[in-house]
Amino acid sequence: MTSVYSYLRFSDARQSIGDSAARQMQYAARWAAEHGMQLDDKLSMRDEGLSAYHQQHVKTGALGVFLRAIAEGRIVPGSVLIVEGLDRLSRAEPVLAQAQLSQIITAGITVVTASDGKTYTRESLRTQPMDLVYSLLIMIRAHEESATKSRRVSAALIRQVEGWQAGTYRGPIRAGHDPAYLSWDAQAGCWAVDPVRAAAVRRMIELYRLGLGSTHIVRRLLEEGLSPTGGVMPPSHIYRIIRSRALYGDRELVLDGQAHVLSGYYPALMTRVEWDELQLLAEERSGVSRRVRGELPHMLTGSGIARCGYCGSALAGQHMYKRRKPGELLADGYRRLLCSGKTMQVQCPRPGSCSVAPVERAIMRYCSDQIQLDDLLRGTDTSGADRAQLAKLRASSADRQRQIDRLTAALAQDDGAAPLAVLRQIRALEAEQQRDQAESERLERALAASAAGTLTHDQAAEWAALAEAAVERHDFDARVRAREMIATTFAGITVYHHGLVEPDTGAIDILLRTRSGVTRSLTIDRRTGDRRVQITRQRPPTSPAG
Template identity: 55%
Template sequence: MTAKARVYSYLRFSDPKQAAGSSAERQLEYAARWAAENGMELDATLTLRDEGLSAYHQRHVKQGALGVFLLAAEEGRIVPGSVLVVEGLDRLSRAEPIQAQAQLAQIVNAGITVVTASDGREYNRERLKAQPMDLVYSLLVMIRAHEESDTKSKRVKAAIRRQCEGWVAGTWRGIIRNGKDPHWTRWEDGRFELVPERVAAIRLAISMYRQGHGAVRTVSALADQGLKMSNNGNVATQIYKMIRSRTLIGEKSLEIDGEEYRLEGYYPALLTEPEFAELQHLAGQRGRRKGRGEIPGLFTGLGISTCGYCGQAVVAQNLMGRARKADGRPQDGHRRLICVGNSHNSGCTVRGSCSVVPVERAIMNYCSDQINLTRLQEGENGSTALAARLAQSRAKASELQSQIDRVMDALLADRDAAPAAFARKARELEALLDAEKSKVQGLEHELAATAGTATPALADAWAQLATGVEQLDYEARTQARQLVADTFSRIMIFHRGFLPTEETRTIGILLIAKHGNTREITVDRRTGEWEASTTISGLPAGDIPVPDSFYQ
């Protein structure tokens, strides 16, 4: 059966309140009458409505019904000869005239007629070919529509800019209607107030994030307690966006024509500056959230566990499908540590793997002794070291900016120079500068977090979690994972011992603390009992002697 051409009606309102008027009813009546008079059928099943979507910013195309219609027309799913009824051409677009006319041309070239209800004009290939001045008229309408929206946009931006400058100067306090306000606030009696039930949900989500829980588990916990972060409920991705938002410290951020305004104290704050800095430090740490498995890894997945023989990553492999212990836990030997360099045949020459259980047991017991933990953490003051690294990174960023400036000056001074080479060099330097700026921001957050927190976790914090870690308790292991991430910059695993042999009964572990201190322990691969090893430090990972029998 051949599909028939139909009449479609498209409605768009930049402000949803406009839909409450009678213009929508008038247009639908017009579309129905036009269809009847021309012997066509109005498609009442396909609703083309974009309420609250701007045609000036093209949101109705990027995320609205018009974008869907344009795609359908481009793919030939709208039968040629069909008709699209709109109130006026400004409903289709208020973008720059050349872009607006391109969208009209896209519809017309698909064999679709555009009918404007406001003046009864029809735009299709045959009519525009017969009356070219209609094309000129459409362009004039689009120019006027764009200028109106552009003028309004500039006035609105100027007003918002004045409000922002007044807020920063302390001469104006009021609501700035730009962007969305956080769901945990509401405007009451001339000021923002916190919504208690929303605040409870946000605080629980932040607390679970700090403990290392993933978004899915957090959403489940919120549901169990009947808490909602917003009127739309709880969305996992919303959590990661929320923890990055400076609205948590009461700040509203706006950008107007490339200029950023930060309005401090605009909202009631949920977190202090040090608490927010600590949260950003956690958010910036790779692998801080636990993986998908039912057993949170103690140190794998954090980007810190490496093979002592080749320096590549050590990962966990849980063989959950095999026979378990009487209490339902997997057998110790079914939870393994494997070097990806060996498993993927990418350079590691030491075959085999080891159980993760003795390694976890040794690390927990080692850190549960305050003397061991103090020796591991003592040394260069953390804040001093961070400040030095921050200064170095800022200096490097400044030098990169100077290099970019010199490249641009040279390009402007020598018009005969190869512009492509200069541009390529400028892009390379800009990429390096962006990376260095990101590093500076991360160090600033880490320094602020260090300044706002007490001393590193004491040994009793480890000791209290040791039993839960052994019993595979989810909460205990998640908290212990955070302690590991806070304490160590790297954990190197020598699964056949520091000096590997076929018959070795030990596992070597090199613990490298955040401040650079190292401790080497030898672990019984069966019991997990450990002892301080005879030092072999000073040998890079690749220089540790490996017997020929381990080469593949």
Template identity: 30%
Template sequence: MKKPLAYSYVRMSTDIQLKGDSLRRQTERSKQYAVEHDLELVEDFRLEDIGVSAFKGDNVSSGALGKFLDAVKAGRIQKGSYLLVESFDRLSRQKLNASVSLFFDITSNGINLVTLSDNQLYKAGEAEFAQLIMSIVVMARANEESEMKSQRLSAAWDAKRRAVGEKKLTGLCPAWLELSEDRKGFHVIDDRAQVVRRIFEDSASGQGSFVITRRLNDSGVPAFGRSTGWVQSYVTKILQARAVLGEFQPHTKQNGRRVPLGDPMPDYYPQIVDEDLFLRAQFARGKRKVEGGGRKGEALRNLFTHLATCGYCGSPMHFLNKGVGPGGGTYLKCSHALRGLNCVPTAWRYQDFERSFFLFVKEIDLAEMFRASSQKSEVLILDERSVALAEKKSELELKRERTYALIDDGAISVEFLTTKLRECEADLASVEQQIADVDRQRREIREQQSISPDELRLLIDQLQKMEGSEAISQRSMLAARLREIVTDLKLEVEGSLPRQDKAAALLDAADIDIQDRNQILDLIEQSDRQAQRYNRSFSVVLADGVSRRVVLKSDDPASFIAEVLVDKDGAISGSDRGMPIGWSDGWDNVFDEPARAE
């Protein structure tokens, strides 16, 4: 005859108990009971809740005990099987009604329950009255003990929080700090703090966690703790840690998960990263999440990833590396055409486009990008401040929305939430005023700036000749700045030539004589070639609403045929084939007529 199956349930509220005798004791008792009562102990079915609370019912709602009950009800565990537990308090420490309900849920579904501490068997559906009374008393006592323990722990932590200025809550702290001997403060480990600040600076400049991790390992920077090298997940964790600002966020456990308890405690730790740098790093990380990060090449070659699109079909311009040799080099090509679909297959040599872009999009201040952090000009400092304020504004808006959401909860007083909302609105108004002030200062300074064409050409040469770690740092920072400034960038590799097909289609639809059709198309082509409308061109829209369009000379990326600026109010200025713009009222007409002979 086949032996009944027995399942040993082990629960411990903390991992620390693993180091003691609790696990061995509970396991050995189960084995002994199975042998003595001729049961087959199912040892490959791990029924353990380690570090899971029975006081809040987590072991039933999300733990192994709950999964066991689900399996029983689904028929995957045979009726008549045995559940072996050390005592009732391993099953539940909840209030009496919940504990009794769990007891009947087990026995009424055909499972025999055994408490090993007193060797009691509660048969499925047959528990005696005296047994029930005794089990109820035990379960009530377990809940009372847990309630008292919880109250004592809460009181102890409350007392620690009130005395936080005299003594720190816990000796645990970030890896760049160490607790003082009197437990009243933390000391900064200077070399580690410098590493953390560099991580934030690299992130703010546009480098992702992968690139930063590789730099740390390549440079031989010692990893924190016992690790033999830096890992990407730890760099990301550092970048998310508000502890660098000095904040400490207490947590509590709900349903087995750590959740924040109350507001963060400012000035708990020594601050090692200023708030502006922290916010700029968060802004840059957010941009990479939206636009796509990824592992960058050794020189971060394409600065226009996620920016440059085909002016004909709107597809992204793909960065194409043809290697070395006569036909080699790097190019930008329509990704639609690259897949053999119907679009212009002509490619634009990457270095030529990069040079043209920085020469003619004068809003991109390349000179400032090359200045070291210690030599930052006033305008670059203002640019960084603007980014930090924008991120601060986003944080405050999110905080306001979360506060509004709590009003419907009903668990927090409306008076308290109203006070929080007023504080948030006041902070938002202050940040918005600071943003307006910074924007005004930036405009005033940029209006006074100038750089000679020769100086700009030298800077572009310097940018394109960089190699190694310097290239990664500078080009990462520049790519990040471009994503902040540029909202739209369209490349037309063959100018208006692809639109010739549209003219032919219109004439075909008009059903005119074939000879007249061809004559009209020849005239259009002759006019376009004379006006140099087939030359490559690009148009860019900036975040402040300013637009530029540039038509380049075919044989010289540093020279243009037409350069037109449309300001945010719609006013047009610039030069078209040597003539000042003033006769046109928009993009559609800017390049319609060839320049008349002087």
């Protein structure tokens, strides 16, 4: 028996209140019974709160799933789709709306509109082409109604934004989504902070600073009974929260392509300085894997900075859990650091492995000494270059804004239609402005962090505390934090697991390279990780790749 599908859509979920949905479902059931067909209740579709003007119901809603099912041949020809009206299917530009209707009809599916009882099939449109014109007129009217409403809403929102910036309006601006830990208290006329959800956000940021990845953060929050949104949160949502200006109280709105910043719109969960530091941390992590695997996180491997000194291949970590004695920590010898050259089909002149414990121990101890840590991190001051780059960006931004202003003024004096080439030029200039603005903000954060002074005694003390907890006690959180500190401090760690001299003296040589370009070398005992007096190199190493 041929299936009948029903599709309901409300751009505002509040429209579903009442008997409209029930009336449409009854019409669909009655139509199916009158034509000897069966209404498929399992695949009857509802898109509540999804806009047809912005195509949300196609991008993320049930109609999009139905259209994909048609394209994949899972909806058989002869099936029937019942909608209240063609404007329920789409309010997009008429050419796009017509294409969606054509996709359904040309697949052999009949479209029935409950509002006027009309039926659209490929055969009916061939014999009665005026129905095609009629459908197009309905779509044109629906799009114009939505476009007019959108312009009115945008104009009202812009007035509210301007009122907020001028200090004459202090109500809520209903556009986009507000943070889930806030709600508008109409009686008090201000935002109210949900203390439980706000605590979850603070804990989430704490775990992020610790070095955990998004999946582990979500898992930890669930274990602790916390949720920033009050429900299940996808891991990707964490990065959106961390990047949000709402954390320090500002709100950024984009209306009609123009960005507006409302300072102090929300209650702040942190200061601007703290937020800038968080953004700097996020930028340092960008493009570097922070995935933590297993019960004993690797501190040196997995982030792309540890390399074999003999062939330049990445180093891999291996934990031999099966050899661990019951009730004991995994012995140092069963935590290995391996050259991946063989796996990557690279001929390493000194293949093999060593225990990772002495390497971890040596690096953590080295950074626990305040003098040595200062020497590492103060090595190259890049603030001068950053200031020069920032000045250059600001100058080019000002020049570009003058170009935009001139083009805009010229268009305002011309009564005719704006030339497409000029509009494209303005869009290109605006895109360049946005890129420069993002880079300027990054440099400003870096300079602010540098001016604040990131080197303190507490930093060396943290390395010392982690050396004990992470390396000796195998504490999970301590190892994750140590992994994060190593990855943000060093751009490269090159390990010569058989040393740099011949014959083998039982030493490991390590070359440390910080993100500021400082290099330091360590010679350590292969078993204990204790520093040795560095021996004059008898055989210079081959330059490692990467």
